[in-house]
Ligand SMILES: NS(=O)(=O)c1ccc(O)c(NC(=O)NCCc2ccccn2)c1
């Protein structure tokens with residue numbers, strides 16, 4: 728039965744979503760009962776300097792808050808990581824409504840959105856661009872978002888989103904403490920995976936926080952007011968910018984908690 732090759736076309740990237748030969752692709756469904764507790768997995772330690780925050784920009788797939796990664800001022804260490812990794816940017820993935828939007832799922836539970844804090848291995852590579860092509864180049868902390876009370880610290884970011892409504896828009900955004908987006912619970916799962924957008928390289932140590940953070944529905948509604956499209960193009964709302972689940976293949980998800 729010839730597979731309809733349009734089925735393989737990603738709605739967002741207009742390209743093949745299967746990476747031929749990919750054995751560690753992301754995102755995945757985390758099956759809690761299959762995860763293996765690793766007592767040696769220490770808590771993940773983040774040390775973020777709010778002054779390293781540079782700007783926010785719409786890259787046509789999500790909005791990125793980018794950081795100055797020319798020093799070790801904003802880093803993540805501990806957990807499954809052998810050495811510190813530098814914070815480069817954070818971004819989100821979300822749905823057209825509150826019923827879906829996250830990339831990873833937990834026992835098939837989908838969340839309305841997912842935050843990715845992206846760090847690169849500055850001990851082994853010279854630049855982020857180099858690191859994303861290497862097997863242990865990146866460490867991405869994933870945090871689920873659920874609908875609940877308003878996230879006060881996120882509001883500063885939400886308020887500036889209209890200024891990056893269009894693809895390629897960029898706005899100065901300095902002094903933001905990214906650690907305010909982490910849940911208070913330190914429990915996490917970790918596994919070896921990939922970028923969830925092109926170039927889809929298998930360079931990521933994923934650290935997925937067990938507990939979600941809460942945002943209110945009006946904050947997520949502002950995410951959905953962004954556009955995939957540039958000024959002058961036919962407007963397409965930036966929604967459903969998540970990748971479908973990928974096969975776990977022969978990987979084990981480890982947990983930092985019992
Ligand atoms: N979603 S993720 O795996 O955390 C991640 C982290 C760092 C990254 O640089 C990327 N991907 C990325 O920046 N790709 C270049 C821009 C782009 C191209 C196509 C689709 C989405 N984004 C994804």
Ligand SMILES: [Zn+2]
Pocket residue numbers: 818819820843923
């Ligand atoms: Zn992402």
